[in-house]
Amino acid sequence: xxxxxxxxxxxxxxxxxxxxxxxxxxxxxxxxxxxxxxxxxxxxxxxxxxxxxxxxxxx
Amino acid sequence: xxxxxxxxxxxxxxxxxxxxxxxxxxxxxxxxxxxxxxxxxxxxxxxxxxxxxxxxxxxxxxxxxxxxxxxxxxxxxxxxxxxxxxxxxxxxxxxxxxxxxxxxxxxxxxxxxxxxxxxxxxxxxxxxxxxxxxxxxxxxxxxxxxxxxxxxxxxxxxxxxxxxxxxxxxxxxxxxxxxxxxxxxxxxxxxxxxxxxxxxxxxxxxxxxxxxxxxxxxxxxxxxxxxxxxxxxxxxxxxxxxxxxxxxxxxxxxxxxxxxxxxxxxxxxxxxxxxxxxxxxxxxxxxxxxxxxxxxxxxxxxxxxxxxxx
Numbered sequence: 001x002x003x004x005x006x007x008x009x010x011x012x013x014x015x016x017x018x019x020x021x022x023x024x025x026x027x028x029x030x031x032x033x034x035x036x037x038x039x040x041x042x043x044x045x046x047x048x049x050x051x052x053x054x055x056x057x058x059x
Numbered sequence: 060x061x062x063x064x065x066x067x068x069x070x071x072x073x074x075x076x077x078x079x080x081x082x083x084x085x086x087x088x089x090x091x092x093x094x095x096x097x098x099x100x101x102x103x104x105x106x107x108x109x110x111x112x113x114x115x116x117x118x119x120x121x122x123x124x125x126x127x128x129x130x131x132x133x134x135x136x137x138x139x140x141x142x143x144x145x146x147x148x149x150x151x152x153x154x155x156x157x158x159x160x161x162x163x164x165x166x167x168x169x170x171x172x173x174x175x176x177x178x179x180x181x182x183x184x185x186x187x188x189x190x191x192x193x194x195x196x197x198x199x200x201x202x203x204x205x206x207x208x209x210x211x212x213x214x215x216x217x218x219x220x221x222x223x224x225x226x227x228x229x230x231x232x233x234x235x236x237x238x239x240x241x242x243x244x245x246x247x248x249x250x251x252x253x254x255x256x257x258x259x260x261x262x263x264x265x266x267x268x269x270x271x272x273x274x275x276x277x278x279x280x281x282x283x284x285x286x287x288x289x290x291x292x293x294x295x296x297x298x299x300x301x302x303x304x305x306x307x308x309x310x311x312x313x314x315x316x317x318x319x320x321x322x323x324x325x326x327x328x329x330x331x332x333x334x335x336x337x338x339x340x341x342x343x344x345x346x347x348x349x350x351x352x353x354x355x356x357x358x359x360x361x362x363x364x365x366x367x368x369x
Contacts, residue, residue: 009071015074015075016071016074019074020074030111034173034174037107
């Protein structure tokens with residue numbers, strides 16, 4: 001027979017776990033968007049590619 | 060024994076209990092003034108970087124609130140107004156509050172430094188330190204000038220917001236700081252006049268307890284008079300304008316009249332109408348601050364549309 005424990009404590013734990021989970025997802029999303037915004041703010045990203053190809057051809 | 064709570068020994072907090080540690084009502088004021096500081100600055104900010112900046116300031120303010128609740132748990136348990144806070148009511152353990160306060164302080168300052176600039180992050184770190192250590196641990200229990208000096212902690216957010224946008228400090232940001240700094244004493248002393256017994260029971264040396272209510276009434280009037288030139292002075296800076304000046308004249312007249320009303324009363328009058336005037340002035344003081352910063356925001360919006368300013 002399956003043991004089913006329903007207690008207020010479990011509701012509180014679920015509430016907390018869901019809260020922490022949402023906060024972590026929010027944090028990841030913030031860091032992701034922030035990275036995109038910062039990289040876009042660096043100017044023309046193709047400059048980086050040209051720099052890399054120059055270094056490769058030199059070596 | 061079937062009671063799980065008794066088996067574990069301690070109450071396990073809900074997410075909302077942790078959120079309450081961060082003093083969400085105080086956070087509203089912090090977010091609003093920091094947002095105004097950021098938006099009135101002459102340098103445009105990418106909306107997402109601005110959002111992260113304000114989020115960090117809010118989390119930093121919340122962290123200092125948690126540290127304050129950890130340190131003040133003993134006096135919070137005595138005062139009626141604070142007895143239901145998470146630690147005195149047993150919903151959150153003191154160690155948890157300390158951990159959350161320290162972790163969120165570090166998180167908010169580091170993220171602000173990475174997202175914006177070192178000055179903004181440094182100012183936020185100093186604000187947290189000032190509120191948690193200078194105000195909570197030192198001034199609050201040792202001097203009746205606690206809220207005068209401690210008010211600086213609540214005055215920093217618009218400066219941090221300005222620094223997020225500009226990376227610097229300017230007379231305008233210092234004046235926004237001064238506005239909140241000078242506003243804090245009359246605001247809190249009006250509150251202390253109608254919750255007097257609470258502070259006394261907790262041995263917090265509020266001016267009402269150490270120097271009496273007559274002196275407090277005098278101080279409210281004195282600080283309100285000193286506040287007026289600061290509030291009006293902002294009108295003539297680059298962030299002010301006619302709309303701000305009109306609002307400031309109106310609000311300062313209203314607040315000053317309230318302060319005079321408090322000054323003209325004595326305890327007998329106050330007891331007779333259950334501190335009606337003191338409660339009214341406390342409410343006016345809230346409109347006062349939101350009104351001034353709201354007017355600065357209006358000026359900023361007008362300026363971006365080619366209007367506003369002088």
